[in-house]
Amino acid sequence: DxxxxxxxxxxxxxxxxxxxxxxxxxxxxxLPNAVVPDPEFVAARVRQVAEDGSITAFDGTVLKVDAESVCVHGDSPDSVALAQSIVKALGEDGIEIKSFL
Incomplete structure (x- = not known):
C-alpha cells in the first residue's frame, strides 16, 4: 500500500x-500441510487465481486475491515439476505467461 x-x-x-x-x-x-507437493493441485490453484482472482484456503474458504505473479518455492519438493504443471495448465487454458518488463 x-x-x-x-x-x-x-x-x-x-x-x-x-x-x-x-x-x-x-x-x-x-505444520504438516504447509507445503503443497501435488502438481495437479498446484496447477488448479494457479488456474483459479488467473481465472477467478481467488484462492481456496485449506478449509475450503474462498479468498479474493489480486495477484499478477505466482511463486513456486525453489525449496519445495519437486518444484520444477510444480512449475511445469503450471505452465502446461495455463497454456491449455490460453492464459499467457509474460514478463513484467
Missing part, C-alpha cells in the same frame, strides 16, 4: 505451493 501511494508499480503475488489459512495468511511451515 505504501509503495502504491508513492506511485511505484506493485506486483502482488500468490503462492502456488503453499496452503492458506481462512484469514489469508500462509499455513505455518511448522
Amino acid at each position: 505504501i509503495a502504491e501511494k508513492k506511485g511505484l508499480r506493485v506486483i502482488r503475488e500468490a503462492f502456488a505451493d503453499r496452503n492458506y489459512n481462512p484469514d489469508g495468511t500462509l499455513v505455518s511451515r511448522t
Whole structure:
C-alpha cells in the first residue's frame, strides 16, 4: 500500500505451493500441510487465481486475491515439476505467461 501511494508499480503475488489459512495468511511451515507437493493441485490453484482472482484456503474458504505473479518455492519438493504443471495448465487454458518488463 505504501509503495502504491508513492506511485511505484506493485506486483502482488500468490503462492502456488503453499496452503492458506481462512484469514489469508500462509499455513505455518511448522505444520504438516504447509507445503503443497501435488502438481495437479498446484496447477488448479494457479488456474483459479488467473481465472477467478481467488484462492481456496485449506478449509475450503474462498479468498479474493489480486495477484499478477505466482511463486513456486525453489525449496519445495519437486518444484520444477510444480512449475511445469503450471505452465502446461495455463497454456491449455490460453492464459499467457509474460514478463513484467
